[in-house]
Amino acid sequence: MRERWAVITEYIREITKCVRCGKCTVFCPMFDKLGWEVGAARGRLLLALGFIQGEVEINDEFVKSFYQCPTCMRCEAECPSGVPVINIIREVRRTLVSREIPIPFSHKGMFDVISKLTRREGFNSKWLSLIEGGRSRLFSGLSSLYRATFRLRFRF
Incomplete structure (x- = not known):
């Protein structure tokens, strides 16, 4: 403590x-x-x-x-x-x-984007099933991927 x-x-x-x-x-x-x-x-x-x-x-x-x-x-x-x-x-x-x-429901879209990107790249995305209940303990280092999708959204 x-x-x-x-x-x-x-x-x-x-x-x-x-x-x-x-x-x-x-x-x-x-x-x-x-x-x-x-x-x-x-x-x-x-x-x-x-x-x-x-x-x-x-x-x-x-x-x-x-x-x-x-x-x-x-x-x-x-x-x-x-x-x-x-x-x-x-x-x-x-x-x-x-x-x-719980993580706000509004962030579920972020996980959907990550899921699509990781499937396309061949990564195992079984961990995404953890968010179904609205709670997540995900600290997988994917924040850079989120930042990239965030930036892309504002460019186009």
């Missing part, structure tokens, strides 16, 4: 390094699409801080905001304070999964 507390304390330190300049909002494809603060790193960092400090409760909008991030790392690349935004987002996602909070 002490190790876990050290990780959480470190994330509080990292989150408070954010100077709220808004550069992340300029480069974030989700902020551009959604147009609201929790659609960008700055808003997600504030939500994460509130969550860690027990001031924000977990609801559908909270969960959705953390899964809408494509982890493209544009926010990290542009952050003048060097906040490790993606690590923080991943830690919040890990916490949600450990509490058995």
